[in-house]
Amino acid sequence: MRRRLIITIAIILFIVSGNNKTLVAQILPPESASNWKSRKFMIKSDHALATPFEKSNGKLSASPKELVQYLELLKANPLIKVIEISRSPGNQPVFAVIASTQNDFILNKKSDKPLLLFQGGIHAGEIDGLDAGLMIMRDLGSGRLRKLLEKVNVIFIPVINPDGHARLSTSNRINQRGPETMGWRSNSLNQNLNRDYMKIDCPEIQSVIKLINEYKPDMYVDIHVTDGTDYQYDITYGWNPVEGYSPGISHWMNQVIRKSVDLALQNEGHVPGPLIFQIDSEKPEKGITDYVFAPRFSNAYGDAIHLPSILVENHSLKSFDRRVCGTYVFLEALLNTLANHYTDLRTVRNETMQANEKELIVKRSMNEKAADSLMFKGVEIQKRTSALFNYEYSSWNGKASQIKIPVFTNSKVQKKVPIANRYIVPAQYAEVIEKLKMHGIEFTYSDTELSVALVSYKLKNVKSSGKLPFQGRYRLETEVEEVAEKRSFPAGSAIVETSQEKGLLVAMLLEPEFEDSFFSWGFFSDCVELTEYFEIYAMVPLAERMALENRELKLEFERDLISNEKLKNDPEAQIRWWYEKSEYFDVNYMKYPVGIVR
Numbered sequence: 052m053r054r055r056l057i058i059t060i061a062i063i064l065f066i067v068s069g070n071n072k073t074l075v076a077q078i079l080p081p082e083s084a085s086n087w088k089s090r091k092f093m094i095k096s097d098h099a100l101a102t103p104f105e106k107s108n109g110k111l112s113a114s115p116k117e118l119v120q121y122l123e124l125l126k127a128n129p130l131i132k133v134i135e136i137s138r139s140p141g142n143q144p145v146f147a148v149i150a151s152t153q154n155d156f157i158l159n160k161k162s163d164k165p166l167l168l169f170q171g172g173i174h175a176g177e178i179d180g181l182d183a184g185l186m187i188m189r190d191l192g193s194g195r196l197r198k199l200l201e202k203v204n205v206i207f208i209p210v211i212n213p214d215g216h217a218r219l220s221t222s223n224r225i226n227q228r229g230p231e232t233m234g235w236r237s238n239s240l241n242q243n244l245n246r247d248y249m250k251i252d253c254p255e256i257q258s259v260i261k262l263i264n265e266y267k268p269d270m271y272v273d274i275h276v277t278d279g280t281d282y283q284y285d286i287t288y289g290w291n292p293v294e295g296y297s298p299g300i301s302h303w304m305n306q307v308i309r310k311s312v313d314l315a316l317q318n319e320g321h322v323p324g325p326l327i328f329q330i331d332s333e334k335p336e337k338g339i340t341d342y343v344f345a346p347r348f349s350n351a352y353g354d355a356i357h358l359p360s361i362l363v364e365n366h367s368l369k370s371f372d373r374r375v376c377g378t379y380v381f382l383e384a385l386l387n388t389l390a391n392h393y394t395d396l397r398t399v400r401n402e403t404m405q406a407n408e409k410e411l412i413v414k415r416s417m418n419e420k421a422a423d424s425l426m427f428k429g430v431e432i433q434k435r436t437s438a439l440f441n442y443e444y445s446s447w448n449g450k451a452s453q454i455k456i457p458v459f460t461n462s463k464v465q466k467k468v469p470i471a472n473r474y475i476v477p478a479q480y481a482e483v484i485e486k487l488k489m490h491g492i493e494f495t496y497s498d499t500e501l502s503v504a505l506v507s508y509k510l511k512n513v514k515s516s517g518k519l520p521f522q523g524r525y526r527l528e529t530e531v532e533e534v535a536e537k538r539s540f541p542a543g544s545a546i547v548e549t550s551q552e553k554g555l556l557v558a559m560l561l562e563p564e565f566e567d568s569f570f571s572w573g574f575f576s577d578c579v580e581l582t583e584y585f586e587i588y589a590m591v592p593l594a595e596r597m598a599l600e601n602r603e604l605k606l607e608f609e610r611d612l613i614s615n616e617k618l619k620n621d622p623e624a625q626i627r628w629w630y631e632k633s634e635y636f637d638v639n640y641m642k643y644p645v646g647i648v649r
Contacts, residue, residue: 079228081449082368083283083430087320089376092186092195100124100189104182104230109372112178112230113185115143115217118209121185122146128192130200132157136208137258141239143213145255147262148184150191151204160266162204165389165396168263169272169382170208173244173349175215175234176224179365180274183378184209196383202390206266211255214239226278229371245273246522248352249560249567250574251489263358264491269396270359270389273349274378277364280332281447283428284324285369286316286377290361291354294462295343296555299406300359303399307392308361308385315384321377322428326364330459333445335429338457341422343415346559347567355556357403359396361385368447408555413564414465421457428453470549470558475503475646478543483574487545492557494547501540506533508563508643513579516571524573529563531643538646561645570643581640585630587623594629604632 096106102121103113113121126133130150137145149157156162171180184207190196191205210216218235227233237243238253247256263271277287293301316323330337344351344362353360363381365374389396430447437444476483478497487494508531516526549557563570598605608628612619618628630636 079226080281080368080430080447082228082370083281083449083451085285085320085322085369085373087285087373087377089319089321089380090372092190092376092379093372094194100193102182102185102189104185104372104375109370109375110229110231112182112233112371113209114219114232115210115213118146118181118185118216119144122148122209125185125188125192131188131192136262137254139212139214139238139255140253141214141217143217145211145213145258146209148188148207148209149205150188150200150207152200153204156204164202164204165270165393166204166206166266166268167270167272167382167386167389168206168208168266168268169274170211170259170349171274172210172212172216172234173273174236174275175210175212175218176227176236177274177276177365178210178216178230178233179276179371179374179378180363181209182375183274183382186375186379187382196386199383199386199390203386205386206262206268208259208262210234211259212238212244213255224367227276227367228369240523242522245275245349246347248349249347250522250524250569250572251486252523257489260489260491263356268358269393269400270361270385271349271353272361272363272382272385274363275365276367276374277327278367280327280329280335281368281430282324282327282366283430283451284322284327285366285373286321286363286381287324287326287366288312288361288363288381289326289341289350290359291343291351292341292460292462294460295351296346296354297357297359297403299399299403300354300357303396304359304361307395308359308388311388312381312384315387316377316380319377319380321373321380323381324428325425326362333432335427335432335456336454338421338459339425339427340417341458341460343461345567346556355559356553357400357555359400404552407550408470408558410467411470411555411558411562411565412464412467413562413566415461416463416465417461418459418463422460422462423458425456425458426453427456466564468562468564469649470554470562471506471647471649472549473648474547474549474557474561475501475505475540475648476545476547476561477644478541478545480574480644483569484545486569486574487547487557487560490553490556490560492547492553492560493551494545497540497542497544497546499542501544501546502537503540503646503648504535504537506647506649507536507538508532508645508647509534510563510579510641510643513641522572525576526571527573527576527579529570531564540646563643563645575644578639578642578644581637583635583637585627585635587626590626590630590633593633593635594626597629597633 093105103117122133132149135144191200215235219232313323328340346352346355350360350362429452431450433448511530513529
């Protein structure tokens with residue numbers, strides 16, 4: 052009896068733990084039909100250099116242990132080097148794999164060949180980039196792509212989020228078709244690493260930016276798996292549109308990258324598409340948005356520093372093997388395009404980096420009028436009703452549909468500000484100064500106290516962006532009023548010129564109204580807190596004396612009483628009004644600490 056009970060329990064545990072993938076397959080919409088052919092790029096499972104993905108016949112992704120083991124195989128090749136670039140908060144290693152035929156590049160980071168930097172696993176459940184990347188690096192080193200390595204250099208970060216990768220489970224992403232086990236979206240501090248590129252709080256992203264600054268890649272790719280609606284596209288990808296931060300680069304990528312990569316994917320039976328962000332997932336006819344992403348995201352950060360950057364979003368409802376093999380085709384096509392068009396790309400990048408931006412758009416909104424249209428390759432929507440919830444919802448039946456839809460952009464300009472010639476960050480904001488250094492921004496320290504005529508910002512209408520923290524920080528929004536004055540800064544303050552390669556990034560970080568500035572991330576929140584106060588018994592006689600001695604100030608007070616009903620009916624607010632006009636009030640309250648020199 053006991054033996055039978057043990058066997059029964061074991062069977063139940065097997066069903067619960069081992070068949071989650073079957074359950075997910077049953078609850079997901081059916082996969083749309085496809086004639087993809089890129090499985091041919093997988094080598095046989097018994098080959099000495101077969102990846103864990105290939106050994107599992109396309110069902111499994113490499114686990115953390117298997118990744119380390121496979122990297123040992125790769126670095127046995129003299130053309131490949133594996134380095135540890137960081138440790139995660141959970142003390143997991145972040146690796147970079149470098150492939151090059153040039154020892155000088157591997158050792159000294161010098162080359163006249165194009166360099167592609169691509170990464171996987173920033174969201175460790177969206178793991179396609181890891182397995183496609185291992186195949187690509189192997190084939191560049193000793194396989195079918197060996198000749199291509201004569202023309203390019205490649206750096207691959209298999210998993211940027213090793214903490215999330217270590218959190219493997221069969222139950223991590225209910226909306227994704229494979230692999231059988233996958234990692235977690237955030238790291239061990241619950242940080243979404245693809246929101247960290249401006250504040251760079253996390254060592255994983257700090258190491259990526261350091262790699263970019265040291266090796267200076269010509270193109271940067273971040274590989275994800277998308278969520279949301281169903282459609283026929285299996286590999287979608289894109290970049291900030293021409294309304295973004297590097298218009299010339301975006302235009303070149305539209306003309307060159309899109310055409311060559313799409314063709315390569317189509318030739319292998321894949322269905323490439325642009326990034327799909329539907330306005331209403333149940334009503335595709337309403338269109339999609341071609342976003343100018345904020346630079347907290349990888350691809351937009353690249354755009355902000357004039358590094359051609361691509362966001363890949365493989366479709367979560369397509370099979371894992373199809374997605375990985377499609378990513379392999381995408382990467383091969385991208386490398387070929389870089390090799391064939393490197394001179395043109397270098398020219399476009401140089402022109403973009405030499406452009407002296409005069410203004411920064413700090414607020415955008417959606418355009419009411421469509422900028423373009425797309426023949427959308429969708430999937431038929433099917434309405435279903437849940438008896439359990441008495442609720443009607445939308446799903447998809449796997450049958451192809453096609454409809455012409457509008458494409459909108461969020462490029463309507465609400466406010467622009469002039470970019471200063473230089474910004475001065477006071478020495479006491481050492482964390483901000485250190486982060487400027489991490490970003491690779493050039494600046495000098497003042498040797499002595501500075502006294503400078505400049506523009507100061509008085510902060511107005513400051514409010515929290517949300518009641519709860521986002522990314523571990525309380526975000527702020529503000530408006531500013533300019534005040535011309537002379538200010539002093541202590542020795543050791545950072546003087547940051549904008550006449551440098553990353554001048555636009557400087558303005559984004561230090562203009563407080565920009566949505567991803569240091570101020571918006573809470574680095575200067577101390578300046579919105581009043582720490583000195585008054586007592587009414589002292590302030591009332593002072594206010595009475597001020598009113599007697601300053602007729603203009605008294606008239607201003609009387610005008611404010613007439614125009615502000617709330618002030619009129621609140622005696623304590625009136626007393627505070629006089630306190631704020633007195634010499635006792637903190638002159639630094641609501642003053643942005645950074646100096647702006649135009």
